[in-house]
Amino acid sequence: LTIANILGVPFGTWLGQAFGWRATFWAVTLVGIAAFAVILALVPREQPEPQKSNLRADLAVLGRAPVLLGFATTVLGYAGVFAVFTYIAPMLTEISGFPEAAVSPILLVFGGGLIAGNLIGGKAADRWLVPSVLGSLIVLALVLGLMTLGLRSQVLAVLFAGLLGAAAFATVAPLQMWVLEKAEGAGQSLASSFNIAAFNLGNAAGAWLGGVVIAHGPGLGAVTWVAALLPLSALCVAALALRLDRAQALGEPASVRT
Incomplete structure (x- = not known):
């Protein structure tokens, strides 16, 4: 990918x-x-007989509050990425002043950032899952917010293209492992598949939101800072999930946990 x-x-x-x-x-x-x-x-x-799964148990996993909150975190986090990336070409040409021919080479810089972010996010998730989820969302929000100013300079625009790629893919492994951890064994395969769908739902929602900002105001230059609000929202959802985890660990009543 x-x-x-x-x-x-x-x-x-x-x-x-x-x-x-x-x-x-x-x-x-x-x-x-x-x-x-x-x-x-x-x-x-010819394929070996697949291992049978318990559909009822798998679906029950998807209905758990921590898993649903994990999906919501993924949707909101990645919506911020694609609110900007969908419109990166007009941002580079209309705001940064690049010719159209420069867009493809700049996207190669974005791709280089993807590799770095993928490696960093995966290593971090292996060692410090919760800090990597929270930290990657904070970094993503900062990159998106500061990109609003960076697009005014061609040098900074190229730099932020790479940073956006790194910040975007640094969230992937932590968010995926986060959901798998919440699924707790049974139903993990289905939960993993649904989380990939959550990434794609975030892609669609982000592209739609970016289009709304452009078409109905405040305009193309505001897409980046509006997009930064989405990973911050994801951070709030992740914090709620952690609070529920702590409440459950302490054995508080269900009314408190929900």
């Missing part, structure tokens, strides 16, 4: 600028057809 962002996003941007936005979608279609052919040719047709 990291390499796909490094290579695919700049190439898709260049392709759209050179041949129109439809060309990017046709390219994705061709890649999909090629991937389908490779899977059909190379993936073994």
